[in-house]
Amino acid sequence: MESENEIINDFDSTTQTSVNTMSARVSVVTLNSDRKQGDFSCVCVKMETDEWYTDNTAADLYSGCAKSEQVLWEERQPDCNKQDAFNVVHEQRGCLQMDQDYTKQDGLTSECVKSEQMEYEILPQDVTRQACVDSVCVNKNTISNSNAYTAQDEQFLNPNTDQSYITTNDPNYVCGIAKQYVNTDTDNENRTENDPNALCDHSNAIENQAQLAYLNSVFPKREEIELSNVDQYCTRPTVGGERIQKERYSNLDVHRHSNSEKDDSEILLERDKRKRESCHATLAEPNRFLCEDSSSGVVQPMSPSSRDSEVNAVTRTVLSLKPAKIKLNEKGDRVKKVKRMKKAKTLKKDKTEYSHQERNLTSCMNLEPRDNDHFLYCGECNSEFEGDCPVHGPYNYIQDKEVPEVDPLKADHTVPDCLVIKTSKIAGAGLGVFSKEGLESRVMFGPYGGNIFAENQKSGYCWQVKEGKASHFVDAQNKATSNWMRYVNCAMTEADKNLVAFQYKGGIYYCTLKQFSPGEELLVWYGDEFAKELGLIRDKIVCSYSSKNSGHVNKHKRIHTGLRQYTCEVCGYLFKRSDHLKTHMSIHTGERPYKCEECDYDCKHSHHLKIHMRIHTGERPYKCEECDYACKQSSYLKIHMRLHTGERQYKCGECGYECKRSDDLKRHMKIHTGERQFKCGECGYECKRSYHLKAHMRIHTEERQYKCGECGYECKHSHHLKIHMRIHTGERLYKCEECDYACKQSSSLKLHMRIHTGERQYKCGECGYECKHSGNLKIHMRIHTGERPYKCEECDYACKQSSSLKIHMRIHTGERQYKCGECGYECKRSGDLKRHMRIHTGESPYTCKMCDYACKESGSLKRHMRIHTGESPYTCKMCDYACKASDSLKKHMRIHTGESPYTCKMCDYACKASGSLKKHMRIHTGEKLYKSVLGV
Numbered sequence: 001m002e003s004e005n006e007i008i009n010d011f012d013s014t015t016q017t018s019v020n021t022m023s024a025r026v027s028v029v030t031l032n033s034d035r036k037q038g039d040f041s042c043v044c045v046k047m048e049t050d051e052w053y054t055d056n057t058a059a060d061l062y063s064g065c066a067k068s069e070q071v072l073w074e075e076r077q078p079d080c081n082k083q084d085a086f087n088v089v090h091e092q093r094g095c096l097q098m099d100q101d102y103t104k105q106d107g108l109t110s111e112c113v114k115s116e117q118m119e120y121e122i123l124p125q126d127v128t129r130q131a132c133v134d135s136v137c138v139n140k141n142t143i144s145n146s147n148a149y150t151a152q153d154e155q156f157l158n159p160n161t162d163q164s165y166i167t168t169n170d171p172n173y174v175c176g177i178a179k180q181y182v183n184t185d186t187d188n189e190n191r192t193e194n195d196p197n198a199l200c201d202h203s204n205a206i207e208n209q210a211q212l213a214y215l216n217s218v219f220p221k222r223e224e225i226e227l228s229n230v231d232q233y234c235t236r237p238t239v240g241g242e243r244i245q246k247e248r249y250s251n252l253d254v255h256r257h258s259n260s261e262k263d264d265s266e267i268l269l270e271r272d273k274r275k276r277e278s279c280h281a282t283l284a285e286p287n288r289f290l291c292e293d294s295s296s297g298v299v300q301p302m303s304p305s306s307r308d309s310e311v312n313a314v315t316r317t318v319l320s321l322k323p324a325k326i327k328l329n330e331k332g333d334r335v336k337k338v339k340r341m342k343k344a345k346t347l348k349k350d351k352t353e354y355s356h357q358e359r360n361l362t363s364c365m366n367l368e369p370r371d372n373d374h375f376l377y378c379g380e381c382n383s384e385f386e387g388d389c390p391v392h393g394p395y396n397y398i399q400d401k402e403v404p405e406v407d408p409l410k411a412d413h414t415v416p417d418c419l420v421i422k423t424s425k426i427a428g429a430g431l432g433v434f435s436k437e438g439l440e441s442r443v444m445f446g447p448y449g450g451n452i453f454a455e456n457q458k459s460g461y462c463w464q465v466k467e468g469k470a471s472h473f474v475d476a477q478n479k480a481t482s483n484w485m486r487y488v489n490c491a492m493t494e495a496d497k498n499l500v501a502f503q504y505k506g507g508i509y510y511c512t513l514k515q516f517s518p519g520e521e522l523l524v525w526y527g528d529e530f531a532k533e534l535g536l537i538r539d540k541i542v543c544s545y546s547s548k549n550s551g552h553v554n555k556h557k558r559i560h561t562g563l564r565q566y567t568c569e570v571c572g573y574l575f576k577r578s579d580h581l582k583t584h585m586s587i588h589t590g591e592r593p594y595k596c597e598e599c600d601y602d603c604k605h606s607h608h609l610k611i612h613m614r615i616h617t618g619e620r621p622y623k624c625e626e627c628d629y630a631c632k633q634s635s636y637l638k639i640h641m642r643l644h645t646g647e648r649q650y651k652c653g654e655c656g657y658e659c660k661r662s663d664d665l666k667r668h669m670k671i672h673t674g675e676r677q678f679k680c681g682e683c684g685y686e687c688k689r690s691y692h693l694k695a696h697m698r699i700h701t702e703e704r705q706y707k708c709g710e711c712g713y714e715c716k717h718s719h720h721l722k723i724h725m726r727i728h729t730g731e732r733l734y735k736c737e738e739c740d741y742a743c744k745q746s747s748s749l750k751l752h753m754r755i756h757t758g759e760r761q762y763k764c765g766e767c768g769y770e771c772k773h774s775g776n777l778k779i780h781m782r783i784h785t786g787e788r789p790y791k792c793e794e795c796d797y798a799c800k801q802s803s804s805l806k807i808h809m810r811i812h813t814g815e816r817q818y819k820c821g822e823c824g825y826e827c828k829r830s831g832d833l834k835r836h837m838r839i840h841t842g843e844s845p846y847t848c849k850m851c852d853y854a855c856k857e858s859g860s861l862k863r864h865m866r867i868h869t870g871e872s873p874y875t876c877k878m879c880d881y882a883c884k885a886s887d888s889l890k891k892h893m894r895i896h897t898g899e900s901p902y903t904c905k906m907c908d909y910a911c912k913a914s915g916s917l918k919k920h921m922r923i924h925t926g927e928k929l930y931k932s933v934l935g936v
């Protein structure tokens with residue numbers, strides 16, 4: 001529970017700090033004669049804090065303050081047109097009208113806060129009121145005339161940097177004077193609220209008359225505003241002894257009086273916006289920027305009428321103010337310092353907003369000082385003219401697109417039809433502005449829209465506007481209060497800019513310096529300082545590069561500047577060097593300008609040719625220090641070194657796969673993505689690797705580029721040649737761990753392994769046939785289809801397998817390539833020779849498990865096994881005969897055909913069986929095989 005002594009409220013620190021830093025010095029400006037200052041309720045509130053406000057919050061506070069002038073006018077002339085009234089005030093008083101929401105001021109206490117207690121009473125009030133209460137209106141003249149500042153204030157009175165606008169907290173009366181400084185006082189504890197001298201003490205403080213003189217010289221006097229007694233109304237001194245910086249105006253409604261020199265120097269700035277249409281819709285001549293006599297003040301980004309209509313407009317969001325956590329003792333005195341505020345809450349940012357915070361910018365966009373802000377600058381002549389450029393004539397002015405009064409994306413929506421906002425071609429620059437269909441030279445845009453601040457907002461969207469020695473800042477960070485010009489990026493060098501920025505009558509304008517082609521990005525120069533921060537200009541680098549050729553030096557310089565001025569028109573890629581762009585273009589044109597004179601090789605990059613040439617020269621300049629490895633490219637050596645280090649630096653995030661080469665990982669990732677990016681234009685073939693497609697394309701070309709130097713073997717794929725070469729080298733890399741089998745191809749070993757596993761993965765759907773090789777199943781299927789694709793060109797022979805045809809062909813060639821080294825036996829098949837060799841070795845590898853039978857051929861064992869099974873698979877279709885061997889059936893069939901293929905060469909004898917002929921031959925030879933036991 002809160003005690004009486006503790007007022008601890010949750011406080012929005014953003015606003016809290018603002019509130020706290022708003023000095024409690026209040027003054028009232030007499031705006032009509034029937035009121036005296038004494039009647040006005042001036043409020044001076046002090047809230048202690050140990051933290052200074054942030055720039056924004058100060059601005060917000062101000063924006064929340066001081067509608068009073070308008071309110072007052074309405075009070076006095078309830079029927080009158082508010083805007084007119086406001087204008088009159090402005091014109092007459094030359095006051096600065098701050099942005100304000102008077103609806104929020106309703107009910108604001110008009111009483112001065114005269115005690116700490118009262119101060120605390122105010123705290124919980126409507127937060128908007130709070131803001132108003134805390135705002136201050138101080139007349140500069142008052143300061144100068146009344147010595148209203150203490151000595152310690154001097155340091156805060158630098159008009160170049162610390163201008164502030166102060167608005168009255170009085171709900172009824174407001175008069176802010178431009179370019180004012182407010183001091184806050186740390187020593188407020190000694191003052192009593194009711195002590196009218198308190199402020200006077202405080203006011204006595206400006207001792208540095210030189211400073212004041214300077215102030216006076218910078219800021220015009222406003223004699224008509226009588227504020228000499230202002231201090232007496234300010235019952236509370238200010239806080240903190242710190243300066244207050246406030247947003248002065250929120251748009252570029254810069255209106256100048258030209259009838260006197262004095263007026264000319266005045267800038268009436270309006271902070272406005274509730275009824276604002278669009279400042280860009282208010283130009284007198286929308287499509288043509290008029291450049292007339294400066295004295296007539298023609299360039300008015302906002303016409304008086306529109307300005308009038310804006311008087312009551314509020315476009316800013318007033319941040320809510322909550323009371324600070326303040327501890328009091330029984331007497332109500334503060335006993336503790338307010339805790340440090342939490343970090344300021346900021347409005348939620350548009351996620352698409354380009355983040356400049358990361359850059360930690362400290363500079364802003366900045367122009368060289370101009371001679372005369374009323375003169376119009378011509379980018380072509382680099383001179384200012386009082387009117388149109390006498391050489392190049394008038395500018396063509398293109399105004400912003402009209403947008404609704406309240407539009408959170410006003411900046412995006414104001415872009416004229418001839419332009420478009422999209423991603424910049426400058427890497428990392430975020431969005432940019434591009435011409436849609438081209439633009440003429442001397443087209444003028446502007447003014448740069450945004451909120452106006454006394455200080456650089458360091459937002460990356462801030463232009464500095466200079467007025468003599470003083471300046472203010474137009475910040476376009478907020479899209480709701482800026483225009484499209486916020487998206488225009490900085491050129492890479494000043495020479496590359498195609499827009500010139502210049503200041504005219506307090507506004508920043510951009511003007512095209514050349515004709516734009518469609519799709520060209522608008523680029524302005526932000527000034528050297530900011531460009532340096534963006535890394536576009538670098539401090540001098542000590543570099544020893546030298547060359548007599550200035551072109552080479554210029555090329556080299558880009559290494560330091562990072563400048564990429566060569567743009568690929570096809571894809572927008574930027575290059576530092578024209579030759580790099582040229583090389584890059586071959587991607588789009590498909591051109592391969594670098595050709596090998598030794599072979600057909602061509603490529604897109606000269607260095608690829610250089611590497612390629614090492615194939616011909618045999619040069620392997622990159623050598624491993626650990627082993628004998630040498631290679632043609634440094635990258636190979638790098639990869640090779642991983643063999644020694646064991647390093648597998650590339651890891652797959654999906655499955656833990658690790659590899660030594662990025663390419664491998666890239667390839668691997670396609671497993672996960674399923675991507676097959678390489679497609680054959682001839683057939684539908686798709687694959688994951690370019691070289692697979694390349695190899696595939698040879699199907700269509702029939703090209704067999706790989707040739708064996710030993711025999712005439714040709715093939716389409718290098719790895720086939722590699723495998724083939726093992727025939728010549730006898731190399732059998734792949735070895736079975738179960739038996740002695742070794743082979744030349746990994747796939748053969750894979751198949752072999754099925755012998756051990758027994759796996760027969762290929763099955764015939766027609767007959768249940770199973771086999772270990774897909775090729776065998778394919779051949780088998782021809783039994784069912786009757787297909788005999790291999791045909792002999794010499795005779796009618798056709799067969800199911802290419803190997804059968806090969807063997808068959810030996811009938812025609814008479815070739816018997818397999819020869820027995822023991823007996824001269826020759827045959828056409830390796831299998832026959834193998835079988836034959838068993839005669840010499842006596843080997844009978846096929847043994848019967850039922851009896852002792854052993855034989856040399858598997859077929860013999862198969863036949864033998866039928867003795868045990870009783871199986872007679874060969875059956876005669878003419879009679880019931882059945883037998884165990886195909887030969888027997890063949891012989892039997894001759895009974896039915898009458899065929900007698902065995903004929904005697906000595907007589908006409910012919911028979912059906914070779915045995916019969918053999919017997920018959922003995923008649924002619926006289927051979928008697930069987931002798932009588934009697935010896936006859």
Ligand SMILES: C[S@@+](CC[C@H](N)C(=O)[O-])C[C@H]1O[C@@H](n2cnc3c(N)ncnc32)[C@H](O)[C@@H]1O
Nearest residue numbers: 354356429430431460461486487488489490491
């Ligand atoms: C006025 S804004 C320009 C619009 C900005 N590109 C956007 O997307 O909102 C200026 C900011 O854009 C970026 N920028 C502009 N020109 C650039 C350049 N040439 N190189 C890198 N960044 C650049 C910087 O972050 C700079 O602070």
